[in-house]
Amino acid sequence: MIEATDFRDAMSLLTTAVNVVTTKGESGIYGFTASAVCSVTDTPPTLLVCMNQAARSHAHFSDNKILSVNVLGAQHESISNAFASKLGSSERFEYGQWTELVTGAPVLEDALVSFDCVIDDIQQVGTHSIFMCQVVGIKYAEPQDGQHESLVYFNRAYSRVGQVDIT
Numbered sequence: 001m002i003e004a005t006d007f008r009d010a011m012s013l014l015t016t017a018v019n020v021v022t023t024k025g026e027s028g029i030y031g032f033t034a035s036a037v038c039s040v041t042d043t044p045p046t047l048l049v050c051m052n053q054a055a056r057s058h059a060h061f062s063d064n065k066i067l068s069v070n071v072l073g074a075q076h077e078s079i080s081n082a083f084a085s086k087l088g089s090s091e092r093f094e095y096g097q098w099t100e101l102v103t104g105a106p107v108l109e110d111a112l113v114s115f116d117c118v119i120d121d122i123q124q125v126g127t128h129s130i131f132m133c134q135v136v137g138i139k140y141a142e143p144q145d146g147q148h149e150s151l152v153y154f155n156r157a158y159s160r161v162g163q164v165d166i167t
Helices: 004-011 058-064 074-083
Strands: 019-025 028-034 037-042 045-052 066-071 098-100 106-108 113-125 128-140 147-154 157-164
Touching (some): 028 045, 028 058, 028 074, 045 066, 058 066, 058 113, 066 106, 074 147
Antiparallel strands (some): 019 028, 019 066, 037 045, 045 128, 098 106, 147 157
């Protein structure tokens, strides 16, 4: 049997993009930092987002049934930390500039890319919920100085990866 700590240590060596996942609706406005986000299919465009069921905002995401996945750039480390902290929901949104697309879920204006989604299905697996999210809107950021740099998480620390746009 694999111990949870051994599994977490092994997973820390899987490089992941850093995202802030947000929601807004009758249940309120909430967000959290997530690395467990991936593409499921492009027809229809669908993302998978995992969230701990013990998270303070879990019920609000389930109730609102919408979310946006904001892929963070290298300049967003403070935003990632704010949304991973014990700050209150409204305090978290004081970091960054926010707008909306189709669903009304908050979209970070200068995220590398934001996916605006409707939650189609929620599955419970162990301690987490898996949100199956149909993408209904996409917003790209303009590259800064001709280059995009992504904020990634590896071995329990932030790193940056980038690509210079050749135009």
